Amino acid sequence: MTVNAATAGAGSSKAFKAPKAAKASRAPKPFKASKAQGLGLWALHSFMGLYALVVSYPLFLMVITAFKTTREIFFAPFALPSKWSLANFAVVWQRAEFPVYMKNSLLVTGTSVTLIACIASLAAYALARYRFRGNAALYVYFLAGLMVPIRLGVLPLFLLMRDLGLLDTHYSLVLTYVASGMPMSVFILTGFFRALPQELEFAARIDGCTEFQVFYRVMLPLVRPALATVMLINFVPLWNDFFFPLIFLRSDSLKTIPLGMTVFFGQYETDWGVVFAGMLLASVPLLVLYLLMSQQFIKGLTAGAVKG
Amino acid sequence: MLQRLFRRRTQWLFLAPALIVYTVFMVYPLLSSFGYSFFEWDGYIRKGFAGLANYQKVLFERPYSERLVGALKHNVVFFTLTFTIQTTLGLFLAVMLNRGGRFLRACQVAYFAPYTLSLVVVGFLWLLLLNPTWGQVNKILAAAGLGRFARPWLGDMATALPAIILVNAWRWLGFPITVYLAGLKGIPEELHEAARVDGATPWQVFRNVTLPLLAPTIGMVSVLTFIYDFNAFELIFVMQGSNGSPFYATDVLGTFFYRTAFGDSTTGGEVGQVGLGSAIAVLMFLLVCAASVIGVSLMWRQEVEM
Numbered sequence: 298m299t300v301n302a303a304t305a306g307a308g309s310s311k312a313f314k315a316p317k318a319a320k321a322s323r324a325p326k327p328f329k330a331s332k333a334q335g336l337g338l339w340a341l342h343s344f345m346g347l348y349a350l351v352v353s354y355p356l357f358l359m360v361i362t363a364f365k366t367t368r369e370i371f372f373a374p375f376a377l378p379s380k381w382s383l384a385n386f387a388v389v390w391q392r393a394e395f396p397v398y399m400k401n402s403l404l405v406t407g408t409s410v411t412l413i414a415c416i417a418s419l420a421a422y423a424l425a426r427y428r429f430r431g432n433a434a435l436y437v438y439f440l441a442g443l444m445v446p447i448r449l450g451v452l453p454l455f456l457l458m459r460d461l462g463l464l465d466t467h468y469s470l471v472l473t474y475v476a477s478g479m480p481m482s483v484f485i486l487t488g489f490f491r492a493l494p495q496e497l498e499f500a501a502r503i504d505g506c507t508e509f510q511v512f513y514r515v516m517l518p519l520v521r522p523a524l525a526t527v528m529l530i531n532f533v534p535l536w537n538d539f540f541f542p543l544i545f546l547r548s549d550s551l552k553t554i555p556l557g558m559t560v561f562f563g564q565y566e567t568d569w570g571v572v573f574a575g576m577l578l579a580s581v582p583l584l585v586l587y588l589l590m591s592q593q594f595i596k597g598l599t600a601g602a603v604k605g
Numbered sequence: 606m607l608q609r610l611f612r613r614r615t616q617w618l619f620l621a622p623a624l625i626v627y628t629v630f631m632v633y634p635l636l637s638s639f640g641y642s643f644f645e646w647d648g649y650i651r652k653g654f655a656g657l658a659n660y661q662k663v664l665f666e667r668p669y670s671e672r673l674v675g676a677l678k679h680n681v682v683f684f685t686l687t688f689t690i691q692t693t694l695g696l697f698l699a700v701m702l703n704r705g706g707r708f709l710r711a712c713q714v715a716y717f718a719p720y721t722l723s724l725v726v727v728g729f730l731w732l733l734l735l736n737p738t739w740g741q742v743n744k745i746l747a748a749a750g751l752g753r754f755a756r757p758w759l760g761d762m763a764t765a766l767p768a769i770i771l772v773n774a775w776r777w778l779g780f781p782i783t784v785y786l787a788g789l790k791g792i793p794e795e796l797h798e799a800a801r802v803d804g805a806t807p808w809q810v811f812r813n814v815t816l817p818l819l820a821p822t823i824g825m826v827s828v829l830t831f832i833y834d835f836n837a838f839e840l841i842f843v844m845q846g847s848n849g850s851p852f853y854a855t856d857v858l859g860t861f862f863y864r865t866a867f868g869d870s871t872t873g874g875e876v877g878q879v880g881l882g883s884a885i886a887v888l889m890f891l892l893v894c895a896a897s898v899i900g901v902s903l904m905w906r907q908e909v910e911m
């Protein structure tokens with residue numbers, strides 16, 4: 298620590314506290330910045346920027362191609378569209394079953410994510426705030442599912458859904474999704490519920506709250522950020538899921554967007570502009586959400602992987 | 606009295622919905638794969654006990670054994686290449702991003718963006734970009750004077766699997782970068798300062814300070830990547846079909862399992878073989894379990910340290 302004070306000089310005291318503060322302490326070091334370092338920084342930034350361009354380029358192509366006519370796609374594949382035409386989108390929206398797929402995706406994903414948030418927060422609350430025999434074992438039981446992909450059990454799941462008469466319904470998807478969302482959601486929420494001070498609970502009980510009211514009125518509002526994280530990390534993979542709709546659904550009118558895309562791709566294989574418009578429409582909800590709140594997205598989606 | 610009894614049971618009321626759904630629709634199916642694999646099946650109807658016959662068939666009888674070994678190999682290549690890319694390029698990008706600043710944050714947003722796309726969209730997008738006659742990849746090569754390198758990437762036995770892996774890496778890389786970055790932010794800056802004051806070169810600081818402290822995070826991400834890559838399915842199904850064309854060059858355990866369990870649409874709607882499918886699922890389950898035991902123990906250690 299003395300070392301740090303000697304080198305960073307002013308502002309170093311902040312460096313002890315947190316990484317965030319440490320970043321601030323890095324700023325007052327210009328006395329070291331030589332010409333070579335400036336050049337290095339420039340090289341670094343251009344490399345990072347170049348890589349960002351390479352990564353974004355396919356996305357950019359997807360966007361511009363969606364506005365082009367087939368003729369333009371063949372003869373000027375890299376140029377911007379001469380006229381930003383919405384004709385391709387009109388075809389997607391009117392002639393294909395696209396609005397139906399979109400509605401199905403919203404319905405299935407929305408229901409699943411809401412149910413996950415409700416059910417997982419109830420369970421996590423019990424695991425975090427009640428002492429009872431078997432608590433630790435149950436926590437491990439939930440955690441055990443954390444790293445085993447549910448799709449490895451798809452055959453028994455398929456037969457189970459058949460026996461329950463749920464094949465080719467949205468229920469089969471919702472039930473599967475809710476079950477597969479439990480381990481991560483319970484894990485994250487339990488961590489947050491454990492961190493809440495016990496006094497709040499006591500105070501609420503003294504005020505005459507029932508057990509459920511303590512949970513719903515007092516404790517749940519305090520873990521709202523965690524709840525948002527849980528909903529986000531479940532929303533993305535469920536919205537994009539292709540595997541379970543492929544196995545469970547037959548009727549075209551029930552298909553979600555990823556599965557509907559394959560139907561749609563088969564129909565319009567030669568009509569590139571339309572296919573790109575479809576892909577763009579399918580990706581836009583998440584992409585826009587991501588661009589609007591990228592920091593929350595990045596934090597949320599990596600939360601489970603680093604620390605609950 | 607009644608209320609006290611109720612209060613003592615409350616936790617079970619709270620736990621019941623999660624416990625029931627999780628047990629019935631996740632734990633039970635995963636475990637009963639084991640049971641299913643020991644039975645003979647006629648279509649989706651269970652017949653007599655078969656002992657290890659399904660395993661014997663999958664492991665030692667052609668064409669199953671051949672496909673299993675081929676698929677396993679491709680999964681190993683898939684993981685090895687992805688792992689190499691993310692622990693070199695990915696780690697480098699993460700360390701550079703850690704310098705902060707608005708420009709680099711914008712770069713990070715770009716790196717992570719493809720991760721929000723559905724694998725189906727990613728598959729179709731690259732199917733069009735890699736199209737041998739009019740795809741933009743070959744056109745870019747031609748425009749750069751590298752026209753002789755242009756080839757039918759997805760139709761060539763030699764390039765099909767690497768092409769798929771790179772497409773997957775394009776979408777995936779933002780995830781390891783972001784997790785590494787979160788890990789790097791957790792390393793106290795004074796440790797780096799101290800090493801620098803002691804005269805360490807930037808490489809030495811990275812090698813002897815950053816890398817050891819980041820090791821649990823790298824391990825964690827690698828385990829997640831392993832599990833993810835050994836369950837790869839969508840991208841190959843969308844781009845190369847359920848039997849991993851050309852001639853099984855991109856066949857992986859996921860597609861092999863799908864074909865066996867639910868029928869091969871390419872050979873005319875053959876019925877799925879539940880016994881064989883379950884045996885494959887169990888083998889995959891064991892592979893993944895081995896990895897996740899390592900993963901959970903890493904996570905445990907990390908949590909204790911924090």
